[in-house]
Amino acid sequence: MCGRFTITDPIEEIMERYYASIAEGYEYKPNYNAAPMQFIPTIIGSKDGNRLGSLRWGLVPNWAKDEKIGNKMINARAETLTEKPAFKRLISSKRCIIPCSGFYEWKKDGSVKQPMRILMKDDSIFSLAGLYDTWIDPEGNKLSTCTIITTEPNSLMADIHDRMPVILRPQDEADWLNKESDKESVLRLLSPHEADEMIAYKVDSAVGNVRNNNEELIREVS
Known part of the structure; x- marks a missing residue:
């Protein structure tokens, strides 16, 4: 699964990276410990170009009776996207990118779980593939959410x-964001990234607490 990540680059660099304008009302700040149920930076394609805004992490399908379902929808398996009711209609036109500077995963070492940070060797921004949807509560309030x-x-x-x-x-990002892209062609993009472009290192266990959110979390520990 993917349950924590970082996006710490200046907003100007993110906008330049994705040729994106800022969605109305969006305020960005670096996040060293992005977690489910938080609003996270996202890129969505439109006829007017790419837009940088935010979606809440944890997908709530538009047909859901309760927004709490989002707690169970932080990830979507590529292998079963076209089978699951929550995802199969979204893959055709509701695709987004989650800009990322690194993600965390916990490696089992005996009875201990060691948090690791995984990123690109050149420390560049990279794109996590996501899906999004908008849910409307009984009072008519809209909630836009996403899954990785x-x-x-x-x-x-x-x-x-x-x-x-x-x-x-990078060469596939435009096709992913283009709502006119063929579904079968975008499904072919959902494969493991080249390992030789990535690195991983140990970080402090403090990252396990979502209340911790500072630069110390991304420092390598011995």
């Missing part, structure tokens, strides 16, 4: 966890 798609691990991640988030190649 996961896939089988590459050789780097296999030693840490049995799943990893789908990381889109």
